[in-house]
Amino acid sequence: MTRTTDIMGWGRYPRKPGQMVRPRTETEIRAHVAQNGIIARGNGRAYGDSAIGSASTLDMRAMNRMISFDDTHGQLVAEAGVLLGDVIDAFLPRGWFPFVTPGTKFVSLGGAIAADVHGKNHHCDGSFGAFVNWIDVMDAAGHVTRASRFENTDLFAWTIGGMGLTGVILRAAIRLRPVETAWIQQNSLVAPNLTAAIQTIENTQAATYSVAWIDCLAKGKNLGRSIIMLGEHATLSDLPAERRDHPFSTPQRKKKTFPFDAPTACLNKATVKLFNALYWRKGKQSTGTSLVDWDSYFYPLDAILKWNRLYGRAGFVQFQCVLPLDQSEAGLTAILTETAAAGQGSFLAVLKRFGVQDSKLSFPTEGYTLALDFPANAKTLALLDRLDAITLDHGGRFYLAKDARLAAATLHKSDPRMSDLRQMRLKSGLDRQFSSAQSERLLL
Amino acid sequence: MTDLAPVLILGGRSDIGLAIAHRFARAGHPIVLAARNAETLKDEQNDIAVRYNVTVALTEFDALNTAQMPDFVGQLDPFPKIIVSVIGTMGDQSAGEKDLDAAAQVMRANYEGPALIVGLFAQRLAETGNGTIIGISSVAGDRGRATNYIYGSAKAGFTAYLSGLRNRLADKGVHVITVKPGFVATQMTANMDLPQALTAAPTEVAEKVFQATQSRRNIIYVRPIWWLIMRIICAIPESIFKKLSL
Numbered sequence: 001m002t003r004t005t006d007i008m009g010w011g012r013y014p015r016k017p018g019q020m021v022r023p024r025t026e027t028e029i030r031a032h033v034a035q036n037g038i039i040a041r042g043n044g045r046a047y048g049d050s051a052i053g054s055a056s057t058l059d060m061r062a063m064n065r066m067i068s069f070d071d072t073h074g075q076l077v078a079e080a081g082v083l084l085g086d087v088i089d090a091f092l093p094r095g096w097f098p099f100v101t102p103g104t105k106f107v108s109l110g111g112a113i114a115a116d117v118h119g120k121n122h123h124c125d126g127s128f129g130a131f132v133n134w135i136d137v138m139d140a141a142g143h144v145t146r147a148s149r150f151e152n153t154d155l156f157a158w159t160i161g162g163m164g165l166t167g168v169i170l171r172a173a174i175r176l177r178p179v180e181t182a183w184i185q186q187n188s189l190v191a192p193n194l195t196a197a198i199q200t201i202e203n204t205q206a207a208t209y210s211v212a213w214i215d216c217l218a219k220g221k222n223l224g225r226s227i228i229m230l231g232e233h234a235t236l237s238d239l240p241a242e243r244r245d246h247p248f249s250t251p252q253r254k255k256k257t258f259p260f261d262a263p264t265a266c267l268n269k270a271t272v273k274l275f276n277a278l279y280w281r282k283g284k285q286s287t288g289t290s291l292v293d294w295d296s297y298f299y300p301l302d303a304i305l306k307w308n309r310l311y312g313r314a315g316f317v318q319f320q321c322v323l324p325l326d327q328s329e330a331g332l333t334a335i336l337t338e339t340a341a342a343g344q345g346s347f348l349a350v351l352k353r354f355g356v357q358d359s360k361l362s363f364p365t366e367g368y369t370l371a372l373d374f375p376a377n378a379k380t381l382a383l384l385d386r387l388d389a390i391t392l393d394h395g396g397r398f399y400l401a402k403d404a405r406l407a408a409a410t411l412h413k414s415d416p417r418m419s420d421l422r423q424m425r426l427k428s429g430l431d432r433q434f435s436s437a438q439s440e441r442l443l444l
Numbered sequence: 445m446t447d448l449a450p451v452l453i454l455g456g457r458s459d460i461g462l463a464i465a466h467r468f469a470r471a472g473h474p475i476v477l478a479a480r481n482a483e484t485l486k487d488e489q490n491d492i493a494v495r496y497n498v499t500v501a502l503t504e505f506d507a508l509n510t511a512q513m514p515d516f517v518g519q520l521d522p523f524p525k526i527i528v529s530v531i532g533t534m535g536d537q538s539a540g541e542k543d544l545d546a547a548a549q550v551m552r553a554n555y556e557g558p559a560l561i562v563g564l565f566a567q568r569l570a571e572t573g574n575g576t577i578i579g580i581s582s583v584a585g586d587r588g589r590a591t592n593y594i595y596g597s598a599k600a601g602f603t604a605y606l607s608g609l610r611n612r613l614a615d616k617g618v619h620v621i622t623v624k625p626g627f628v629a630t631q632m633t634a635n636m637d638l639p640q641a642l643t644a645a646p647t648e649v650a651e652k653v654f655q656a657t658q659s660r661r662n663i664i665y666v667r668p669i670w671w672l673i674m675r676i677i678c679a680i681p682e683s684i685f686k687k688l689s690l
Contacts, residue, residue: 022634065488065490066491066494066495067487067490067491067494086495089470089495090494090496
């Protein structure tokens with residue numbers, strides 16, 4: 001089935017009219033890949049234009065069958081359209097959880113691999129790709145290659161974090177983590193400013209999960225004040241006695257759907273400031289340890305379906321960069337100062353320490369990553385250009401899964417690996433075969 | 445885990461059929477998918493088995509081949525206790541107006557086939573004194589309309605058949621559920637422009653069917669708004685109705 005529609009990412013900016021096809025079998029995909037300018041799309045959780053094909057978009061959501069599970073090694077083989085939430089639904093009751101999960105469970109496996117997503121445990125475990133045993137990738141001729149760390153290693157390396165620009169990821173084998181319960185032992189700490197936040201994060205590197213929420217409207221001596229949330233998978237003995245008989249059953253969270261596009265006026269300096277101030281006060285009051293169910297801990301926003309409508313029809317953009325360790329404090333100070341001065345604070349400002357990462361294209365590198373979101377408007381776009389410059393000055397780089405507006409020159413200056421990707425694509429003809437609005441904009 | 449009743453899905457290739465299979469499998473029920481060319485459902489079979497750790501079997505079944513039906517029912521092992529008929533086809537109304545064969549095909553696929561097969565199962569279940577028969581009928585059967593009365597009349601027949609069956613089996617321990625989904629976003633409707641508020645996802649149909657089985661409901665509309673819409677449509681006097689284009 002083919003239809004022409006407005007295609008957009010999670011941020012709903014930009015929107016591009018285009019053709020979307022929804023294949024149900026490998027044979028149907030083969031019929032589509034021969035046309036140039038195609039890109040595979042998972043569940044549309046990339047924020048910008050990563051999954052908008054330049055000519056045609058391959059909606060992979062009907063390719064969502066699980067293929068096998070090996071419960072001695074925790075290896076799941078599944079089609080690329082399977083969602084992380086499906087994996088959790090099926091295997092958490094049997095004592096398995098994804099090794100790496102981003103902040104939403106509504107990502108497809110194919111998308112998670114293509115963006116090589118990271119989670120709150122990157123400093124300990126690395127990114128999603130570290131737990132991918134192999135992938136099957138279809139090229140423009142319809143030929144399927146199995147790639148791993150042992151065979152077709154080049155294809156494997158270019159595809160993990162390759163934003164779908166090497167072909168269509170059809171299926172993958174991923175490793176799951178054995179867990180004793182569906183609960184997380186959470187420990188929240190408060191840091192009054194950025195220096196203290198970094199200090200606290202550095203001192204708690206042993207924690208499996210670690211992420212900080214930053215009040216990005218705080219200025220002066222409060223700049224960078226944060227709530228740092230650490231977490232460990234709770235063991236059976238961590239649970240109160242009455243829960244030990246059913247360690248994988250957690251209270252069902254009520255799902256709410258954000259009902260309409262919020263009028264732009266709802267999201268202004270005052271409401272953002274109020275939200276940040278309230279969140280800060282609530283966080284300060286609830287420090288210490290607590291037992292939190294997996295869904296609330298990893299996916300607080302998933303409880304509000306379609307929360308992206310909060311930003312209204314114009315949509316929103318995310319800014320996410322990573323700064324090398326020795327430049328982190330200076331760079332973050334500059335970014336937060338610029339953001340606070342612009343009064344363009346975001347509802348969700350997330351700070352996270354990355355560990356070392358050794359892969360061909362992936363976003364993470366040892367240092368600090370900061371994610372901010374803003375309503376899509378001219379003022380934001382101007383601010384983001386300034387934040388790009390600060391990132392460049394501090395040797396940082398950008399996360400393509402979040403990007404909707406970066407300039408090609410900025411990307412290539414920040415990350416010489418992107419030129420390698422382009423050269424490889426030019427040489428093999430992949431540049432014509434597989435391309436997205438993003439890859440065209442960024443000259444990938 | 446206690447052994448839960450095996451669930452047979454007649455029309456196991458359809459989006460609604462598969463969604464219902466997933467829902468019952470999630471609760472731990474063994475599944476049998478019955479369809480034409482059943483062996484091509486291997487990926488779906490595998491998927492359900494891997495996700496929910498239940499046994500999933502495939503079996504060949506053709507709703508138009510009524511002669512084969514007694515043998516089909518006889519060979520099932522284990523014998524299912526929950527039978528779901530998702531058999532049916534929309535057909536092409538305008539083709540059916542001119543072509544007897546096309547019209548007959550729609551009538552057979554939406555009435556004769558599903559009614560005869562659930563009738564056979566009803567007989568067997570009545571002997572053992574328990575079980576559930578679930579028939580996916582349609583709101584189109586509530587009143588004939590110019591745009592789809594061939595399909596609608598066959599569904600009306602199936603709805604009446606299920607109603608009679610429920611009446612007959614009420615004191616025999618066998619429960620019969622009639623499901624009227626309204627619009628559903630499936631392969632069958634992929635090219636139709638359906639109003640979002642009236643259109644259910646296949647998983648939504650499956651959830652309602654599962655709940656109706658647990659709570660032994662008789663007739664369900666998947667989205668409650670459809671009950672209201674159909675009450676209004678049925679209340680319009682024929683002298684007016686015949687002039688409307690709905």
